[in-house]
Amino acid sequence: xxxxxxxxxxxxxxxxxxxxxxxxxxxxxxxxxxxxxxxxxxxxxxxxxxxxxxxxxxxxxxxxxxxxxxxxxxxxxxxxxxxxxxxxxxxxxxxxxxxxxxxxxxxxxxxxxxxxxxxxxxxxxxxxxxxxxxxxxxxxxxxxxxxxxxxxxxxxxxxxxxxxxxxxxxxxxxxxxxxxxxxxxxxxxxxxxxxxxxxxxxxxxxxxxxxxxxxxxxxxxxxxxxxxxxxxxxxxxxxxxxxxxxxxxxxxxxxxxxxxxxxxxxxxxxxxxxxxxxxxxxxxxxxxxxxxxxxxxxxxxxxxxxxxxxxxxxxxxxxxxxxxxxxxxxxxxxxxxxxxxxxxxxxxxxxxxxxxxxxxxxxxxxxxxxxxxxxxxxxxxxxxxxxxxxxxxxxxxxxxxxxxxxxxxxxxxxxxxxxxxxxxxxxxxxxxxxxxxxxxxxxxxxxxxxxxxxxx
Ligand code: B12
Ligand code: SF4
Numbered sequence: 001x002x003x004x005x006x007x008x009x010x011x012x013x014x015x016x017x018x019x020x021x022x023x024x025x026x027x028x029x030x031x032x033x034x035x036x037x038x039x040x041x042x043x044x045x046x047x048x049x050x051x052x053x054x055x056x057x058x059x060x061x062x063x064x065x066x067x068x069x070x071x072x073x074x075x076x077x078x079x080x081x082x083x084x085x086x087x088x089x090x091x092x093x094x095x096x097x098x099x100x101x102x103x104x105x106x107x108x109x110x111x112x113x114x115x116x117x118x119x120x121x122x123x124x125x126x127x128x129x130x131x132x133x134x135x136x137x138x139x140x141x142x143x144x145x146x147x148x149x150x151x152x153x154x155x156x157x158x159x160x161x162x163x164x165x166x167x168x169x170x171x172x173x174x175x176x177x178x179x180x181x182x183x184x185x186x187x188x189x190x191x192x193x194x195x196x197x198x199x200x201x202x203x204x205x206x207x208x209x210x211x212x213x214x215x216x217x218x219x220x221x222x223x224x225x226x227x228x229x230x231x232x233x234x235x236x237x238x239x240x241x242x243x244x245x246x247x248x249x250x251x252x253x254x255x256x257x258x259x260x261x262x263x264x265x266x267x268x269x270x271x272x273x274x275x276x277x278x279x280x281x282x283x284x285x286x287x288x289x290x291x292x293x294x295x296x297x298x299x300x301x302x303x304x305x306x307x308x309x310x311x312x313x314x315x316x317x318x319x320x321x322x323x324x325x326x327x328x329x330x331x332x333x334x335x336x337x338x339x340x341x342x343x344x345x346x347x348x349x350x351x352x353x354x355x356x357x358x359x360x361x362x363x364x365x366x367x368x369x370x371x372x373x374x375x376x377x378x379x380x381x382x383x384x385x386x387x388x389x390x391x392x393x394x395x396x397x398x399x400x401x402x403x404x405x406x407x408x409x410x411x412x413x414x415x416x417x418x419x420x421x422x423x424x425x426x427x428x429x430x431x432x433x434x435x436x437x438x439x440x441x442x443x444x445x446x447x448x449x450x451x452x453x454x455x456x
Contacts, residue, residue: 003036003043003133004065005029006056007102008076008083010048021192023049023185024199027249028102028125029071030175031201035126038173041133047180050188053079057086064092067133069125071102072112074378074401081398084116099132101125106216107380109149110157111397120149123217124204126172128163165221169204170229174236182241195244197277198237202230206251208281209317210306211382212344212375222255227263231270238274245299246276253278253301254289264296275299282328283320290328290335300338300368303328308361309354312347317382326365333368340369343423346409346416347375348387352448355419362427372423374416376403411448412455418447 007026011017029045036043044063048056060068060083068087072080080100087093101121105112109120119142121128128147135141142150147163166172182198189196205221206213234246254260277300278293285303293301305325307313313322329339343358362370377384379402390408406413425441428434 001042001067001133002063002065003041003067003069004046004060004063005033005043005069005071006046006060007048007071008079010052010056010079011050012052013079021188022197023188024197024247024249025049025175025177025180025182025185026071027175027199027201029069030177030179031172032069032101032125032129033176033179034173035130036133037176039130041130043179045176045179050181050184053082057083060087060096061090061092065096067097067099069099069101069129072100072104073102074104074403077104077108077397077401078399081115088116097132097136099129101129103214103216105149107378108397109159113149113151113157115398118150121147122149123147123163123219124165127166165204165218165223167223169223169225172225174233175201177237177241186241186243190244197245197247198241198243199247199249200230200233200237201249202253203250203255207255208252208319209382210319211315211317211386212347212378214378214381216380224256224259227259227266230263231266231272234267234272234274235270238272244275246274248276248278250278252281252284254280254284254293257284257289257292260289260292260296264292267296273297278302279304281320282325285328285332287331290332290337293332294335294337298337300340301332302340302342303332303367304342305361306342306344307347307350307354308358309350312350312354315349316347322361326361329365329367333366338369339365339367340371341365341367343370343372344375345372345419345423348383348390348407348409351410352419352452355423355448359423359426362423363430366431370427372420374420377405377407378402411452414455415448415451418444418451422448 007029011023033043033045046056046059070080084098087096097118099119099121100112100117105120106122112120131145146160149157149159152158186196203224205218205223207220207222275297278298279302282303303325305313305320305322306316306318308322310322332339377387387407391405392408393406395404422441422444425437425444429437429441
């Protein structure tokens with residue numbers, strides 16, 4: 001039995017990431033690979049981050065796998081659709097079973113199955129994938145495997161029901177980083193930023209309800225690895241790869257204060273000095289938490305609010321107070337932790353006044369970094385359900401992502417390009433006082449007015 005795991009992301013196609021150059025290894029398939037290793041199932045990972053789709057195709061053609069598992073998210077949809085179509089046309093791969101997993105499959109099941117995928121795994125993938133590769137011999141077997149979608153003999157979509165989530169995620173082996181070239185990731189980081197990073201996951205699921213956020217994989221659960229296990233993994237990473245920093249991909253790193261306390265204690269006991277970056281929420285932070293973060297090696301914390309307007313934060317069901325976001329950003333900075341925040345413009349109902357409040361919020365908080373996006377509706381989210389009747393343009397599913405879906409907002413689409421420039425330049429001006437930034441900000445504000453009045 002030949003099992004291959006792969007994904008559809010390639011930096012060569014991603015002009016934006018070529019500028020940022022902070023790629024991370026595909027943790028989802030590495031977790032599955034580690035699980036298969038631990039259960040004696042030989043498997044191979046084709047990591048496409050640094051290769052082209054053609055190279056990926058050649059490797060698959062050569063290997064002729066019996067099972068091909070592919071991770072897919074909304075951005076890699078197009079590449080994965082193309083891959084599936086090629087496989088379906090290749091006579092030498094007629095026995096290859098295509099199994100998809102990741103956040104994209106649950107809410108696009110019909111489309112993926114019609115495209116040619118044989119089985120879709122929803123939610124956590126380790127046990128479902130293992131069960132598939134060990135017990136799927138005939139089509140009938142699929143009905144017994146929980147957590148999958150497939151087409152029945154009449155071509156109708158069949159769902160076998162949710163698989164029970166793994167209760168104790170400490171049973172998961174470390175992701176099989178040894179199956180790919182982590183060195184390559186470390187090198188590109190180092191050459192561009194002088195420092196490098198490796199990603200680590202300590203929790204699965206998030207109990208919050210932000211309307212634009214996809215919880216298609218782990219749902220609203222909260223499960224956490226023990227601090228001891230996490231520190232063990234960090235020690236292992238330091239020994240084998242010796243990265244400069246760690247990025248915790250967790251949704252809300254400080255969600256449990258008890259966990260954080262224990263984590264800080266374990267880090268200290270292990271004499272571990274590995275600076276890390278993480279994401280949190282202001283309502284799960286306070287002075288003590290910031291102290292624990294600092295003590296355990298946190299050099300940067302991202303604290304989201306998405307907007308500076310409480311009205312919009314409430315509309316998003318973000319459940320946080322804008323003042324507390326500002327306070328936690330300032331407090332983290334004062335304690336020597338760099339800060340970042342996320343901003344989203346164009347949320348339904350947002351007016352120019354809300355955008356001005358967002359600028360005020362950024363100026364009051366002065367985070368070291370912020371990212372800014374225009375809101376887009378991910379299928380399966382509450383935001384998607386809310387704007388469904390206001391969709392203006394939904395491009396061909398197979399050639400686009402949810403980011404390309406446009407919906408009716410308060411202002412025309414072109415307005416938001418200028419609004420982004422306004423927020424960026426005005427905030428950066430507040431930091432540096434460079435006159436050119438003020439000029440750019442004023443120009444952007446004028447264009448906001450112009451597009452608001454005259455653009456269609
Ligand atoms: C880290 C991360 C990133 C990183 C790094 C990505 C990377 N290479 O790892 C960066 C910052 C680059 C990033 C970027 C983006 N991200 Co992101 N990201 C995450 C995050 C926080 C963690 C991912 C992770 O490592 N999880 C841990 C692993 C173990 O979980 P997993 O990948 O889901 O894998 C499990 C299952 O999905 C399944 N599975 C996975 N693969 C496979 C394959 C098979 C065959 C099977 C059977 C099962 C299976 O089994 C795995 C183990 O149980 C998730 C949110 C989250 N909490 O998961 C968002 C998330 C994946 N990102 C998301 C989005 C929207 C983006 C961006 C579009 C954001 C943007 N505006 O630019 C970009 C797109 C990047 C791209 N081109 O692909 C969405 C995806 C939504 C969707 N429906 O596709 C998520 C879910 C966030 C959210 N809650 O909305 N992201
Ligand atoms: S945005 Fe963050 S806090 Fe909100 S639901 Fe998503 S992961 Fe949870």
